[in-house]
Amino acid sequence: MTGFWENLAGIFTNANFYFAVIRVTAPILFATLGCAIAEKAGSTNMGMEGIMLVSAFTGVIASAFSGSVWVGLIAALIAGVLMGLVVAYFALKLKVDIILVGIAVNLIGTGLTGFLIYVFTGDRSTTTSLQSGMLPQLNIPGLQDIPVLGSILSGHNILTYLSYIMVAIMAFLMYKTCLGLRIRAVGENPDAAASVGVGVNKTKTIALAISGLMGGFAGAFMSMAYLSYFAKGITAGRGYIALAACAMGSANPLGSMLTSILFGFFYALSTYARTLNIPDQLVTTLPYLATLVGLVIYSIKVRQNELKKLNTKE
Amino acid sequence: MLTLSKAEKTKNTKTIRQMLDYNSLSVKSKHNLLRTAAAIGIGLSVALVLILLTAKNPGQAVKYFLAAPFMSKAYFSHLIEVIIPLLFTGSAVCIMFSANQFNLGLEGSFYLGGLIAAVSGIYLVTDVPFISPLVGILLGGIVGAIITMIPALLQYKWNANVLVSSLMMNYICLYVGLFLLFHYFKDPASSQHSYPIGDAAALTSFFKGTKIHSGIIIAALVTVFSYLLLYRTKTGYSLRATGQNPIFAKYSGLNVGALAVFSQIIGGFIGGMGGAVQMLGLYERFQWVDLTNFGWDGVTIAIFAKNNPKYLPLATLFIAYFRTGAWVMSFKAGVQIDLVSVFEGIMVLFLLAERFLAGTYKKMVFEDADRKRKEREALENNMDKEGAQA
Incomplete structure (x- = not known):
């Protein structure tokens, strides 16, 4: 077993590992933030997976046909927002259970992208034949020259940096703006919010649109930063993981970031752990298992806090 | 006057x-x-417009999409094959959704149910007619029940969101299943297939030349059972009451938590049985290297059937009809089969739209x-x- 611990130590002392953690966390972080703002408004955005797929695909197509990766990014974001609005329309206007809307949106997203890959490329599973661009990487001057830290923190994709900056932006939006207050009010108690003149459906729609925007970023990251093409099922359940990370992070931005990093950590570990002589497949379960365990611990904590509150009240 | x-x-x-x-x-x-x-x-x-816009030979593609099951015996038999697993997962979701439990762990139940049935057919009871498949299906059911029970209990005990934890369970099931396949059951002569399942463990085919197997009888029985359970027993009534108004159900003296867990155990059992039947009915070796998507299909089917197993035959027939059409269209007319998911998703949205x-x-x-x-x-x-x- 000494080999195991040595190898594990080898992974943890490898700067590339931490670089990978930061990188694989980014799309999940975007998606988790998206789920979080929807959740804060009292709507579970189950359709995140479908939104990401549609955005990732739209981005690649727009980038390939316009020749500009930025056009691709903007198209992905627009697609994300539109999908968010579709969720809002069916859930709020036509009164469909929002979880079932999400499931349907995932179904449509998976189907539509799978169908259109073939239409656009003649290939059945990827868009590698299209010349779509990749978003640029940033080498941060000054930072990149610092020995270890530089190789961990510098040279990431521009969207990776944005995902972490987005945590602060979302925190500001949720806790320091009028819109954020409305969103939280609508989520906590829609009737009370309505009674003081907050448009419940309007606020929820805005939250879902922002959620879709985050899904757009996450999708764009998958097909224009993580990979340079779109493949069938490229998101590989990240939309669902985001839901879990959001639940575990109690739907606030900082918590979302921590749980996303937790997932990213185990995900990166699973790609590195081939050297540990543990079977691949078992290592791959790690991120999901960690999320499940984390969720349970979080739930127990919440329950304890509730009990404490009750006790102090008495 | x-x-x-x-x-x-x-x-x-x-x-x-x-x-x-x-x-x-x-x-x-x-x-x-x-x-x-x-x-x-x-x-x-929407489906037709997409076909007309994209197919090289739209007329032919539409023809296959709309009428394929009537065109040959093989296509019709495919339709029946598609119906069988859908009846299982559809029943399972009907029961869980009737109790308003959004447990989405059926993917995992179905997958591991299939795996354990295969294992039973490879190692445990390989050559006793009738008993072999029976053991396989029961074991599949038990494993399936455990898979959905875990998130159910986590919710019951600690209020951990069942939707989220059941989604995580699916992936855990997949990778644990793959681990077992590649490390214990894989035939060294093959890249991803297990050792062959014993002949006696396979479900018998009804008609020569088709793959319609005796699983359809089990599927029909399960559907009838689900209907009777939900609409003709006290437990079923309590389940539905719990689903419609948990607070009212609680104050009427029902054990809401236990009923919720119970519905998910039954659902998982049926889902696991479905996986086992699918495996023993259609495959000679275990070879699933990805989740089968039948769990999600169960949700679609249950929505079409309005969570009432009575409507499952019609709902599965409807879905299977167009899936067969899309399947034939995909290899005859070059339109991707994924189109049918778009079709189903859109219908689901509008079927559910209360205000539509x-x-x-x-x-x-x-x-x-x-x-x-x-x-x-x-x-x-x-x-x-x-x-x-x-």
């Missing part, structure tokens, strides 16, 4: 009442029918009331006339 005997009076009011009841019922169901038809119409038009065509409903109610008033007046006039004549 006429004088009617008391008996005649009650008889008349009775007929009027019956007529009113009948008519007011029919407005609602008429509107439901209209909504369903509209949902199917919208889904179908709400304006039309209002109009229908008013028209109906108007008509009823006229009929009643006519009836009363007639009675007056008859009375006058008498």
Whole structure:
């Protein structure tokens, strides 16, 4: 077993590992933030997976046909927002259970992208034949020259940096703006919010649109930063993981970031752990298992806090 | 004015009442029918437009999409094959959703149910006719039940979100299954297939040349069982009451938490059985290297069946019909089979839309009331006339 611990130590002392953690966390972080703002408004955005797929695909197509990766990014974001609005329309206007809307949106997203890959490329599973661009990487001057830290923190994709900056932006939006207050009010108690003149459906729609925007970023990251093409099922359940990370992070931005990093950590570990002589497949379960365990611990904590509150009240 | 005997009076009011009841019922169901038809119409038009826009030979593609099951015996048999797993996961979701439990762990149940049935057919009871498949299916059911039970218990005990934890369970099941496959059950001669399942463990085919297997009988029994459970037993009534209004159910003295867990165990058991039946009915070796998607299909089916197993045969037939069409179209006319998911997703959205065509409903109610008033007046006039004549 000494080999195991040595190898594990080898992974943890490898700067590339931490670089990978930061990188694989980014799309999940975007998606988790998206789920979080929807959740804060009292709507579970189950359709995140479908939104990401549609955005990732739209981005690649727009980038390939316009020749500009930025056009691709903007198209992905627009697609994300539109999908968010579709969720809002069916859930709020036509009164469909929002979880079932999400499931349907995932179904449509998976189907539509799978169908259109073939239409656009003649290939059945990827868009590698299209010349779509990749978003640029940033080498941060000054930072990149610092020995270890530089190789961990510098040279990431521009969207990776944005995902972490987005945590602060979302925190500001949720806790320091009028819109954020409305969103939280609508989520906590829609009737009370309505009674003081907050448009419940309007606020929820805005939250879902922002959620879709985050899904757009996450999708764009998958097909224009993580990979340079779109493949069938490229998101590989990240939309669902985001839901879990959001639940575990109690739907606030900082918590979302921590749980996303937790997932990213185990995900990166699973790609590195081939050297540990543990079977691949078992290592791959790690991120999901960690999320499940984390969720349970979080739930127990919440329950304890509730009990404490009750006790102090008495 | 006429004088009617008391008996005649009650008889008349009775007929009027019956007529009113009948008519007011029919407005609602008429509107439901209209909504369903509209949902199917919208889904179908989107699918057709997509085909017409993208297919190289649209006419042929549409023909296959709409009529493939009638074109050959093989296609028709494919339709029946598609129905079998859908009946299982559809029943399972009907039961869980009736209790309002959004447990989405059926993917995992189905997958591991199939794996364990294969393992049972490879190692445990390989060559006893009838007993071998039975053991495989029961083991599949048990494993399936455990998979959905874990998130259910986590919710019951610690209030951990069942939706999220069941989604995580699916992936854990997949990778644990793959680990078992690649490390223990894989035939070294093959890249991803297990050792062969014993012949006696396989479900028998009914017709030579088709893959329709005896699993369809089990599927039918499970569907009937689910219906009886939900609509003909006290437990089923309690489950539905829990689903519709948990607070009311709680104050009526029902053990809401236990009922919720129970519904998920039964659902998982049926899902696991479905995986086992699918494996033993169609495959000679275990070879699933990805989740099968039948768990998600179960949700679609349950939505089409309005969570009532009574409608499952119709719902699965409908879905299977177009899936067969899309499948044939994909290899005959080069339109990707994924199109059918778009079609299903759109229909799901509109079928569920409570407020879809709400304006039309209002109009229908008013028209109906108007008509009823006229009929009643006519009836009363007639009675007056008859009375006058008498």
